Amino acid sequence: MGGVCCRPQPIDFDGEVNLFHFVLLRCVGKGAFGKVRVVQHKQTRDLYALKYINKSKCVKMKAVPNVIQERRLLEEVDHPFIVNLRYAFQDDENCFFVLDLMLGGDLRFHLERLGSLEEDVVRFYVAQLSSAIAFLHDIGIMHRDIKPDNILLDEKGNAHLTDFNIAVHFSERRLNGIAGSMAYMAPEILAKRGYTCHVDWWSLGVCAYELLFGRRPFRGRTNSDFTYSITKDPLKWPEDAEKKCSRPGMLVLKGLLDRDTSRRFGCKPDGEGYQELRRHSWFKSIDWDTLETKEQIPPFVPDAKKANFDASHELEELLLEDNPLKAKARKANQDNLSIEMRQMEDKFTSYDFKKMQRRSYYPHNQHLISMATATSSGMASSRPTTPANELRVDSGITINNNSMDIPTPDTDGIPQDKELLSEKDYR
CATH class of the missing domain: 3.30.200.20 (Phosphorylase Kinase; domain 1)
Incomplete structure (x- = not known):
């Protein structure tokens, strides 16, 4: 039948x-x-x-x-x-x-496999990610969790920002809740003095430093040591820094990792911060007019014959x-x-x-x-x-493999100011 x-x-x-x-x-x-x-x-x-x-x-x-x-x-x-x-x-x-x-895999995968990335590769990623960050800020969104784990490559090698789980709209009101992965948190978050979208540019600087040198710029064995390092320690360079990064590249890193948001690269109002970054001599090899159309050939192409995850x-x-x-x-x-x-x-x-x-x-x-x-x-x-x-x-902060958020209700019952702490970011 x-x-x-x-x-x-x-x-x-x-x-x-x-x-x-x-x-x-x-x-x-x-x-x-x-x-x-x-x-x-x-x-x-x-x-x-x-x-x-x-x-x-x-x-x-x-x-x-x-x-x-x-x-x-x-x-x-x-x-x-x-x-x-x-x-x-x-x-x-x-x-x-x-x-x-x-x-193409996330940048954490490639960083752990390669140890560090070449300067021209990192410059290309910073250019692409700065375009994405400027776009988000222009429509009133800050990401709050920019790190290599949340940067993904397509099969051609272009970088993409992902994971908007703790992203939030921002306005003139500054936020106070601790948010992000601690190693990439801006000092104004940890100092609890209020913050806005400027924190994303700091996180981009931490990512760029880590990709170039295979280590993060600020570290600590305990939470308090980590907080002190991020908020107080001077920016130091590895002994082989000049072999891995040009002086213009170091100046960009220093500008992104400036604790004074009035001087931090990317933070000037009305998009001028992004334009200032684009004009920096480190990016003279970047054709900004064709960057977003993906006409440029990325300097690193993931191996399509291997699993990048x-x-x-x-x-x-x-x-x-x-x-x-x-x-x-x-x-x-x-x-x-x-x-x-x-x-x-x-x-x-x-x-x-x-x-x-x-x-x-x-x-x-x-x-x-x-x-x-x-x-x-x-x-x-x-x-x-x-x-x-x-x-x-x-309702509180714990350190484990799951993240913790503190909701601040808005008019629709959805939290807008939240916390995120992850065990792997305390190592």
Whole structure:
């Protein structure tokens, strides 16, 4: 007779996006609440990265506001050097982010493998990332967690900023909560004297220093030692610094790592700080007019024949996963949800970048705005960050593999000033 019940259901590609629209491919990352997989859209055949977060674990770890806030901020962001959101949706078990695919690995992976990077490579990354940071600040967003782990390469070697879990809108009101990974935190955060988007330029300076010299500029054995080093110690150079970095490069690092934000590179108002950085002699080899179109050939190209990420994630998915991801129809009855699950149901809304409509969720700017989508998955191909390592909310600071956030409610119940501390950043 034939198995009528086993025939595949037709997929409505004109309807709301869901997991049935994608073919699930290899697993490339793992976090506290979910994983990251490569997926292919069944209609367009485009490849993306699927970051999925288990709702129950999210509720248990008090991370619901973080996930919702990240979803909302990503809807406002679209830039050549950012891992952009392309689709968002949920089912009964998970929240899904479909992002630009980055196959070149993160800079932490390459730094640990190579020890340090050549000056021309670091200069190229700093130029690309400064473009992304300037864009974010121009639309009123500060990232607050710029570090090599959150910088991903596409297969051609272009750098992209990812992980907006503790990103936040900013205004004239300065924030006071400790936020970020401690080794990359600006001194004004640790000094608790209030801060704004200037902290991202400091973090970029720490990243550039670490990529060039294979070590961070400020260190400490304890939290208090680390805080003192970041807020008080003079900037020192390794003995072989002049062999690895030119004097103009050192001047850029010194400018980014200036504790006085009135002098720190990138921090002058109205975009002048970014323009000042672009004019610096260290960047004379950078063609800024073609940088964002990715016409320039990156000085470092990841080896496409090797896995630029931990291959054990795929093996674990095959052998150990007791609840493998698969597309499931949603349950009709959603009346008995907990408050947290209801919040995710209502506020983690679906998103489709092809519909070209982005919404500003800034409390003082709730109107719809139009932002053209300049890139597609074909232009940016590398893996996104390991999912949800940094999606916790709690009332205090603890040091472990999960991050801790302190919510400060805004008009929509989503925290805007949060904390993030991670064990690996205290080493």
